Amino acid sequence: MTTRRDRCTLDALNRLDETEFTRALGDVFEHSPWVAAEVWPERPFADVAALHRSMAGRVLSASRSRRLALLRAHPELAGREAQEGTLTGSSAREQARAGLLALSRDEIARIARLNADYRARFGFPFVIAVGNYTKRGVLREFERRLANDPETEFDICVEQVCEIGLIRLERMLGN
Amino acid sequence: MTTRRDRCTLDALNRLDETEFTRALGDVFEHSPWVAAEVWPERPFADVAALHRSMAGRVLSASRSRRLALLRAHPELAGREAQEGTLTGSSAREQARAGLLALSRDEIARIARLNADYRARFGFPFVIAVGNYTKRGVLREFERRLANDPETEFDICVEQVCEIGLIRLERMLGN
Numbered sequence: 001m002t003t004r005r006d007r008c009t010l011d012a013l014n015r016l017d018e019t020e021f022t023r024a025l026g027d028v029f030e031h032s033p034w035v036a037a038e039v040w041p042e043r044p045f046a047d048v049a050a051l052h053r054s055m056a057g058r059v060l061s062a063s064r065s066r067r068l069a070l071l072r073a074h075p076e077l078a079g080r081e082a083q084e085g086t087l088t089g090s091s092a093r094e095q096a097r098a099g100l101l102a103l104s105r106d107e108i109a110r111i112a113r114l115n116a117d118y119r120a121r122f123g124f125p126f127v128i129a130v131g132n133y134t135k136r137g138v139l140r141e142f143e144r145r146l147a148n149d150p151e152t153e154f155d156i157c158v159e160q161v162c163e164i165g166l167i168r169l170e171r172m173l174g175n
Numbered sequence: 176m177t178t179r180r181d182r183c184t185l186d187a188l189n190r191l192d193e194t195e196f197t198r199a200l201g202d203v204f205e206h207s208p209w210v211a212a213e214v215w216p217e218r219p220f221a222d223v224a225a226l227h228r229s230m231a232g233r234v235l236s237a238s239r240s241r242r243l244a245l246l247r248a249h250p251e252l253a254g255r256e257a258q259e260g261t262l263t264g265s266s267a268r269e270q271a272r273a274g275l276l277a278l279s280r281d282e283i284a285r286i287a288r289l290n291a292d293y294r295a296r297f298g299f300p301f302v303i304a305v306g307n308y309t310k311r312g313v314l315r316e317f318e319r320r321l322a323n324d325p326e327t328e329f330d331i332c333v334e335q336v337c338e339i340g341l342i343r344l345e346r347m348l349g350n
Binding site for chain 1: 304306307308309311312315316342
């Protein structure tokens with residue numbers, strides 16, 4: 001469901017001014033255009049991998065409170081935003097592709113319970129690069145990761161945020 | 176691609192004699208009907224989860240050489256058996272569903288290299304429950320797991336074998 005309009009070239013990106021560049025990549029990290037703004041001075045990027053390395057590097061070296069805010073900027077899976085239709089375009093596409101916006105009543109109840117348990121245990125939403133998993137795999141990971149200790153799980157979520165960013169860049173720019 | 180013919184009920188399974196039971200479940204663990212034969216005396220099983228717990232328990236408590244033989248009974252991803260059409264029915268369905276039997280030339284080359292590197296490093300094929308992953312996810316896991324130490328990777332493969340068994344039971348019996 002990526003339209004031609006969403007696609008651009010790295011060459012064109014490398015020539016944008018800071019405002020345009022930040023707007024173009026502002027959604028690669030959910031509701032967090034600061035990541036794009038911070039790497040703008042490092043242009044030109046040789047390839048998608050180099051651009052992603054820079055962006056992920058900013059995320060991984062950000063303060064803990066900033067990383068926590070980034071996690072909290074993510075929607076729950078099949079959660080309130082999905083029901084209200086207020087997901088970002090990228091999240092809506094990703095959740096739809098994984099079958100997470102077309103669930104049975106049992107699946108909806110199971111995910112609602114997992115969302116609530118996870119939020120109560122960790123204080124941030126479950127983040128997973130749904131582009132790497134089937135619906136079954138997402139649910140298995142959700143259950144498995146609930147047993148992690150909070151620090152491990154925080155780190156896994158930040159890694160998953162970076163993986164989501166890579167998938168979004170590949171979709172925009174090709175890989 | 177599960178046909179009605181593949182499906183049966185747990186109730187019917189519980190009533191089979193040892194030979195029939197082992198034939199019916201002989202493929203749940205790849206080329207390893209001994210797992211089914213060993214749990215037959217434990218019938219009746221209350222549900223799919225109980226049956227799977229018994230079967231996975233036999234695998235996890237088997238000797239190391241038997242677990243290694245079980246790993247080695249698995250085909251490579253998009254490997255020789257896939258090219259020669261000699262995959263088991265279950266493996267063929269699973270690899271096809273994940274898009275692993277319809278690859279671009281670049282993807283075929285990438286997987287061939289990963290298969291060779293992995294086999295050289297660990298001495299058994301890369302085992303992954305492809306029912307939980309997209310094609311992209313399979314490739315990411317393949318690259319990520321190549322960096323594991325051999326003992327960790329052995330254990331992950333045995334876990335994945337059990338997960339594959341669960342997926343096959345769910346497909347046969349419903350979940």
